[in-house]
Amino acid sequence: MTEIRKATADDQDAIWHIIRPVIATGDTYCFAPDSSREKMLSYWCHDDKYTYVATVEDNVAGTFILKDNQVDLGSHVANASYMVSAGYERQGIGQRMGEYSIQEARRLGYRAMQFNIVVKSNERAVRLWQKLGFDIIGEIPDAFNHAQLSYTNAYIMYRKL
């Protein structure tokens, strides 16, 4: 049973243990594969974002963030990022976090949600977001310097809330 709650300072070790292997592959997130714990936690847990964890039997199995995609006159559109722990893939935790984040963004007053750089080759992610109601509204040529594929395209995805 996956539960979702706001992250606390006590979750930082667990969040870093999720982030490190996710970025190490260099195939989904822009963060350099060798980004430091300090850099990543100061981004992921910064007070300009809402930070959440998904737990399974009290173990942190995933984490996501919600934030304004633009300042002020663009701040009614949310942006979000999601990571699942290395031991918990393919158990529906990404989808559960996605669904929760949509509800939560609506509750926070956002009118839409936008992903700015969904790596096109990350087909599972693209399919998941489409399943959750996101449309591909643009494709950026060579947006992402992929560890295996070098410069590769990325999608901009969007849904109203």
Add this chain to the structure above:
Amino acid sequence: MTEIRKATADDQDAIWHIIRPVIATGDTYCFAPDSSREKMLSYWCHDDKYTYVATVEDNVAGTFILKDNQVDLGSHVANASYMVSAGYERQGIGQRMGEYSIQEARRLGYRAMQFNIVVKSNERAVRLWQKLGFDIIGEIPDAFNHAQLSYTNAYIMYRKL
């Protein structure tokens, strides 16, 4: 004759005098129309960006910034913003800055340039970027809370360098 150079600390008054009326109209930039000098200069002149001014007979007539559009594995794509001084519109200064920024971004090693939120109703800007080789690669519904039009669409524009 328009000249372009890196901004210095001495340009901050002039840059603020450009920014204030540009954002006050609430029809082109996301910054709240009443954003403070401190907020705007700490954004526009932050050391994560390259900041330039365009001068006409030693008067600062425009300013623009160049920065990474994404971190690390997305940092080969530049993002830029441009503002022309209230007294110097429609003299080609925007175009001159645009052309210069493309050359400069190339020189700095960027491979492409992307604008994330070009307000669709800002037709002069859209036409200028198209003239300078940018394509519309996506349209975001209701991306911008326009002072007159309320929620209105914006384009994502892109060109290779």
